[in-house]
Amino acid sequence: MSTTADLAATIRELVHANRILAHEGVVDAFGHVSVRHPHDPQRYLLACSRSPAIVTAADIMEFTLEGEAVDARGRRPYAERPIHGAVYEMRPDVNAVVHNHAYEVVPFSVSGAATLRAITHVSAVIGATVPVWDIRDKFGDTNLLVVTMAQGRDLAATLGGGRVALMRGHGCVVAGGTVRAAVNTAIYLRVNAMLQQQAMQLGDPQFLSSGEIERCVELQLSALALDRAWEYWSARAGCSAL
Numbered sequence: 001m002s003t004t005a006d007l008a009a010t011i012r013e014l015v016h017a018n019r020i021l022a023h024e025g026v027v028d029a030f031g032h033v034s035v036r037h038p039h040d041p042q043r044y045l046l047a048c049s050r051s052p053a054i055v056t057a058a059d060i061m062e063f064t065l066e067g068e069a070v071d072a073r074g075r076r077p078y079a080e081r082p083i084h085g086a087v088y089e090m091r092p093d094v095n096a097v098v099h100n101h102a103y104e105v106v107p108f109s110v111s112g113a114a115t116l117r118a119i120t121h122v123s124a125v126i127g128a129t130v131p132v133w134d135i136r137d138k139f140g141d142t143n144l145l146v147v148t149m150a151q152g153r154d155l156a157a158t159l160g161g162g163r164v165a166l167m168r169g170h171g172c173v174v175a176g177g178t179v180r181a182a183v184n185t186a187i188y189l190r191v192n193a194m195l196q197q198q199a200m201q202l203g204d205p206q207f208l209s210s211g212e213i214e215r216c217v218e219l220q221l222s223a224l225a226l227d228r229a230w231e232y233w234s235a236r237a238g239c240s241a242l
């Protein structure tokens with residue numbers, strides 16, 4: 001594939017990721033998904049400031065890891081882009097980042113008593129423990145948005161080597177090796193939150209063991225599973241018409 005075709009394919013997949021996350025209820029008016037630039041690891045691609053439900057290829061902007069737009073052409077960027085740059089900066093293995101405020105996930109960011117844990121095989125990708133980052137710990141009273149690189153780096157430190165970190169009273173950040181892996185994890189993070197809340201109403205849920213998580217993740221992040229899920233979500237979101 002030529003480099004131009006390669007970039008066009010990456011942008012196309014990113015647009016589909018936006019539509020899929022919106023259709024699956026992971027993002028609404030807010031939330032975003034980015035991908036590391038296929039030709040320059042020091043840059044990433046992210047839509048301009050609009051709902052993922054209506055993002056098109058013309059909305060995709062290029063940023064340095066510090067969050068500077070390379071060629072804005074009058075488009076306004078998301079305020080919370082430091083989330084993306086800081087994760088790419090710290091994690092060379094990460095090539096896609098999702099930030100969202102899924103309603104089902106937020107309760108687990110504010111309840112010290114109920115920690116989000118993998119409850120079913122398809123959501124094993126969220127990991128054995130999901131850390132919670134609190135912006136107030138280091139930055140005091142804010143509007144809770146991650147708008148500086150210092151805040152983004154602090155959040156990335158809480159994410160550590162994992163795929164998911166919750167953000168207290170706000171939402172979460174999800175990291176993946178590919179766009180498909182990050183979208184998959186973001187969707188099943190929300191599913192896990194719903195199932196865990198239901199299971200907790202019935203009693204003490206039995207969570208996946210670390211050995212089960214390891215085996216399930218291997219399967220769930222295989223090309224076979226990721227491609228099958230992607231085909232399904234793409235069809236539901238009407239991506240072929242884009």
Ligand SMILES: [Zn+2]
Nearest residue numbers: 080101170171
């Ligand atoms: Zn946010």
